[in-house]
Amino acid sequence: MDSQEEEEENAIMKNASYSLEIPRPEEVTEMAKPWALISEVGGEHGYLEELVDLVKRHFRTVCYRELLHDPQLHAPKIEAMFIWKFSPVAEPSLLRSLPNLKVIASGGVGVDHMNLPFIASLGVKVSNTPGVVSAATADIAMALLLSSARKILEGYQIAVDPRTTEIPHSLMGFEVTGSTLGIIGMGEIGYKIAQRSKGFEMKILYHNRTRRSAEDEMMVGASYCENLDDLLRRSDFVMVAVNLTPHNVGLIGHRELSLMKSTATLVNISRGVVVDHDALVKALQRGTIHGAALDVTHPEPLQRDHPLLSLPNVLITPHIGINTYQTARKMVQKMVENALAAVNGLPVPNEVKPKN
Amino acid sequence: MEKPCVLASREHMGSPGSMFTSFSAHIEEHFTVVEPDRIRASPELCSKIRAVMLWDGTPPVTRTLLQSLPNLKVVVNGGVGVDHLDIPLINSFGVRVCNTPHVVDNATADLAMALMLASARRVIEGDHFSRCHGDGEVLDHLPLATDVSGSTLGIVGMGRIGYKVAKRAAAFDMKILYHNRNRRSVEEEQAVGATFCPLLADLLHAADFVMVVVNLSKETTHLIGREQLSAMKPTATLVNVSRGMVVDQEALVDALQKKRIKAAALDVTYPEPLPRDHPLLSLPNVIVLPHMGTHTLETTGHMVQKMVTNALAALAGDTPPDEVKR
Numbered sequence: 001m002d003s004q005e006e007e008e009e010n011a012i013m014k015n016a017s018y019s020l021e022i023p024r025p026e027e028v029t030e031m032a033k034p035w036a037l038i039s040e041v042g043g044e045h046g047y048l049e050e051l052v053d054l055v056k057r058h059f060r061t062v063c064y065r066e067l068l069h070d071p072q073l074h075a076p077k078i079e080a081m082f083i084w085k086f087s088p089v090a091e092p093s094l095l096r097s098l099p100n101l102k103v104i105a106s107g108g109v110g111v112d113h114m115n116l117p118f119i120a121s122l123g124v125k126v127s128n129t130p131g132v133v134s135a136a137t138a139d140i141a142m143a144l145l146l147s148s149a150r151k152i153l154e155g156y157q158i159a160v161d162p163r164t165t166e167i168p169h170s171l172m173g174f175e176v177t178g179s180t181l182g183i184i185g186m187g188e189i190g191y192k193i194a195q196r197s198k199g200f201e202m203k204i205l206y207h208n209r210t211r212r213s214a215e216d217e218m219m220v221g222a223s224y225c226e227n228l229d230d231l232l233r234r235s236d237f238v239m240v241a242v243n244l245t246p247h248n249v250g251l252i253g254h255r256e257l258s259l260m261k262s263t264a265t266l267v268n269i270s271r272g273v274v275v276d277h278d279a280l281v282k283a284l285q286r287g288t289i290h291g292a293a294l295d296v297t298h299p300e301p302l303q304r305d306h307p308l309l310s311l312p313n314v315l316i317t318p319h320i321g322i323n324t325y326q327t328a329r330k331m332v333q334k335m336v337e338n339a340l341a342a343v344n345g346l347p348v349p350n351e352v353k354p355k356n
Numbered sequence: 357m358e359k360p361c362v363l364a365s366r367e368h369m370g371s372p373g374s375m376f377t378s379f380s381a382h383i384e385e386h387f388t389v390v391e392p393d394r395i396r397a398s399p400e401l402c403s404k405i406r407a408v409m410l411w412d413g414t415p416p417v418t419r420t421l422l423q424s425l426p427n428l429k430v431v432v433n434g435g436v437g438v439d440h441l442d443i444p445l446i447n448s449f450g451v452r453v454c455n456t457p458h459v460v461d462n463a464t465a466d467l468a469m470a471l472m473l474a475s476a477r478r479v480i481e482g483d484h485f486s487r488c489h490g491d492g493e494v495l496d497h498l499p500l501a502t503d504v505s506g507s508t509l510g511i512v513g514m515g516r517i518g519y520k521v522a523k524r525a526a527a528f529d530m531k532i533l534y535h536n537r538n539r540r541s542v543e544e545e546q547a548v549g550a551t552f553c554p555l556l557a558d559l560l561h562a563a564d565f566v567m568v569v570v571n572l573s574k575e576t577t578h579l580i581g582r583e584q585l586s587a588m589k590p591t592a593t594l595v596n597v598s599r600g601m602v603v604d605q606e607a608l609v610d611a612l613q614k615k616r617i618k619a620a621a622l623d624v625t626y627p628e629p630l631p632r633d634h635p636l637l638s639l640p641n642v643i644v645l646p647h648m649g650t651h652t653l654e655t656t657g658h659m660v661q662k663m664v665t666n667a668l669a670a671l672a673g674d675t676p677p678d679e680v681k682r
Binding site for chain 2: 150176
């Protein structure tokens with residue numbers, strides 16, 4: 001292990017106290033490691049093998065398929081459940097079948113895929129992985145904004161098209177430097193987007209449930225818009241970076257889109273349902289706004305004949321906000337850290353409690 | 357009074373119906389535009405031409421052309437690169453050469469960042485998957501991407517544009533190394549957190565992203581060749597926004613095919629466009645763009661304004677603000 005990996009291992013080991021006194025993984029016998037339920041290795045919702053190895057340093061693992069195959073053997077052993085790319089699904093019937101489950105460690109920061117009050121009622125803790133996903137998510141937001149503004153996709157398609165004989169003169173994009181970015185949702189990710197945008201001398205407006213401190217605002221040159229409409233009217237790029245809550249389903253609908261500039265681009269990195277897709281399609285068809293760049297849709301992926309997929313000036317990535325090797329590794333490490341803490345009765349560093 | 361005549365190719369600058377129309381209007385405010393094919397048969401028209409406005413290398417400024425335009429005072433190039441112009445030859449006819457520096461810097465730095473992010477985060481593949489995925493097709497076949505934040509950027513060529521790239525990359529918490537003919541001041545380095553690498557090889561060994569932002573000259577032709585590509589990490593990406601000839605393209609294809617580097621993202625190639633069967637157009641992990649570094653309405657407008665300003669100054673007998681001397 002290199003020194004960084006050692007450091008990370010030590011952080012995890014703090015929360016690992018196996019039934020034997022000796023804490024070093026190489027000295028702990030396999031038998032002492034607690035059991036964890038994971039989705040599968042490989043496949044659509046599966047883990048890469050290297051990531052599963054991180055889990056296996058501290059847990060013995062049961063795949064969901066194995067559990068279904070022999071529930072009597074596996075179910076009572078399971079003390080931790082890892083959710084990766086929303087799998088396995090934390091449905092009541094599954095959770096009720098795991099009598100010794102102490103914790104659900106979910107990868108990612110969103111928790112809208114879990115019924116928190118119900119899980120709490122079973123005496124099971126829930127953890128997520130905040131912090132480690134923020135930079136990667138902010139990066140995809142900037143990648144979408146820049147790729148859309150500068151027509152990277154269209155440029156690439158022309159460059160590789162067998163019929164291209166000349167460099168096109170008329171493929172014009174929008175100037176990013178000095179333009180106005182309106183960030184809706186200035187949490188950890190929204191703020192990192194603001195930090196990155198400042199490097200491009202963008203004028204930054206933001207709308208949030210609560211206003212940030214004057215110091216925070218000054219560091220990134222952000223101006224608070226108490227009124228969302230104000231932000232929508234003034235922005236060249238509208239960036240949606242909110243958590244999904246019942247309050248912001250359909251936050252961006254017909255009305256909001258009609259307030260935006262006809263030259264503006266909508267970028268969504270939160271959750272698909274925050275944007276009314278029908279309204280977005282109409283707005284793009286009518287030229288109410290210029291374009292959209294989305295890492296999230298509803299559903300994911302969209303049906304192949306969905307109108308969004310045939311409109312120009314639309315860029316859609318398949319929810320890859322945190323799909324980087326380094327970030328995936330950090331997420332799994334945090335999941336392991338949290339799960340070990342719960343299994344050992346220690347405070348769970350990233351516990352998510354239901355809101356009362 | 358008749359407006360002075362300039363030789364310019366309207367098709368390249370703003371054919372009717374294209375979005376360049378507003379730009380050619382600005383030129384026609386001050387000049388009478390003469391198309392290249394009109395002067396062939398007319399020595400009288402040739403003697404009226406006082407300036408040539410060059411866009412995407414058109415019209416080509418050859419010895420023959422220079423000989424045919426006795427009253428030519430200035431050649432004004434749209435763009436900052438003048439590697440396609442024989443400046444000593446042009447000067448020998450008593451003709452000045454001007455370019456459009458500074459106004460291209462932001463747009464080019466922005467595109468360099470866009471290319472790096474699109475490549476690292478597999479944006480084009482992702483969009484393709486969204487549109488073309490089969491029923492039940494596995495997203496997992498998309499390999500995991502590479503983080504930009506926190507990784508190491510090596511900037512080869514820290515001129516105005518390279519420095520603007522550094523400023524943008526610093527906001528992504530990137531570790532920044534740079535190699536340049538001259539070292540920047542300590543204040544400039546500190547402002548973007550950049551470390552000078554006197555040896556290009558040191559930068560190449562350490563960088564996750566190698567960004568080439570030099571002018572094309574005899575010294576920088578094939579600056580990135582077989583040796584340099586071998587020095588790069590196998591996980592590294594080459595990004596080129598300078599000129600195609602700065603990179604040995606054959607060596608690049610070889611390095612990509614043998615996985616000696618991971619990816620390439622190129623706004624410039626040699627030639628432009630590439631032949632349709634060129635391997636760079638079909639290699640995975642390669643983005644090629646059709647030389648769009650300055651392709652925004654705002655920047656293009658500023659370039660045209662600079663061209664007009666320089667031409668007017670030269671014709672008035674003044675020193676134009678952006679004369680290029682050799």
